[in-house]
Amino acid sequence: MNVIAELTLRDLGATVPGQLSRYSRALEVACSTAPPPYGTRRYGEIYRSAASDPAWIVESLITSAEREADGAGRLWSLAACTEDRGIADLVKQHAIDEARHARWYIAVLDLVFPGAVDPAVRTHLDAVPPEYHHGMEARSVPDSPFAHPVTIDDLVQMNIAEIRTAVNQRLQRPVLLAYCDPSRRDKLTALLDRLLHDEVRHVGYSAELIERLSATDPAALVELMLSRMRDFNEITCAEVEGLVFPLHCSREECRSSAVCSNTGRTDTPPQGR
Numbered sequence: 001m002n003v004i005a006e007l008t009l010r011d012l013g014a015t016v017p018g019q020l021s022r023y024s025r026a027l028e029v030a031c032s033t034a035p036p037p038y039g040t041r042r043y044g045e046i047y048r049s050a051a052s053d054p055a056w057i058v059e060s061l062i063t064s065a066e067r068e069a070d071g072a073g074r075l076w077s078l079a080a081c082t083e084d085r086g087i088a089d090l091v092k093q094h095a096i097d098e099a100r101h102a103r104w105y106i107a108v109l110d111l112v113f114p115g116a117v118d119p120a121v122r123t124h125l126d127a128v129p130p131e132y133h134h135g136m137e138a139r140s141v142p143d144s145p146f147a148h149p150v151t152i153d154d155l156v157q158m159n160i161a162e163i164r165t166a167v168n169q170r171l172q173r174p175v176l177l178a179y180c181d182p183s184r185r186d187k188l189t190a191l192l193d194r195l196l197h198d199e200v201r202h203v204g205y206s207a208e209l210i211e212r213l214s215a216t217d218p219a220a221l222v223e224l225m226l227s228r229m230r231d232f233n234e235i236t237c238a239e240v241e242g243l244v245f246p247l248h249c250s251r252e253e254c255r256s257s258a259v260c261s262n263t264g265r266t267d268t269p270p271q272g273r
Helices: 003-013 021-033 041-050 054-081 085-112 119-127 152-179 182-213 218-240
Strands: none
Touching: 003 021, 003 152, 003 182, 021 182, 021 218, 041 152, 054 085, 054 119, 054 152, 085 152, 085 182, 152 182, 152 218
16 A cells, blocks of 8 residues: 555554545555555655755745635635535634644744744735634635535545645654754644644545545545546645655656656755745
């Protein structure tokens, strides 16, 4: 079994009731047919190489905060437009979590690199996380492309995204702890534990919904999971293109090679803000 499928199903075995048989099969087929680049040793090497530059780590934490905030807005719109209250409430909780994660990534930045950002960036960061909470009614963000009821396709895409985020958090952890002053490591560890716990929980609830909504057509789920895994692999390859060097991906012309030939190389990682 592919390492990403194995790790994911092992995580869910401790947190999700039931066998998730349809979801498990679709994930196994997708990961075996289109192996995620973030499940390779090379991906870890690329991350650690880039992370040797503290400025890159600062940049990556800021980007993580921005992405979590953006994801919260997308989920808020999905929740607002979903009539099934059970599903809508789960997606709303996810949106609240993502907004909180944006704040937590900023807190991680402050713990590991206190004073690393200039006042202009600090003003930007303070405004990034949306203030979502349970007492609020979810409302669609104006003109959002996510102003529609949640579909199984949405759930598959968020599931794969959360799987990769959990992998990235595992890669981040030792690097961040190494950079952090020993006096602040306990606080940092607690934050990182909470982040990973939430990511696994998000993988779990989306897997449960995928299992429920795929009951009438399991074969279509396998096809959809494989298609979205390939899409997400290409996105991943495009993102690491700006870091160091290429990764294996599921593009048609790359499948016979252990290294993807479709991405370029740059020896200069992005600079921190």
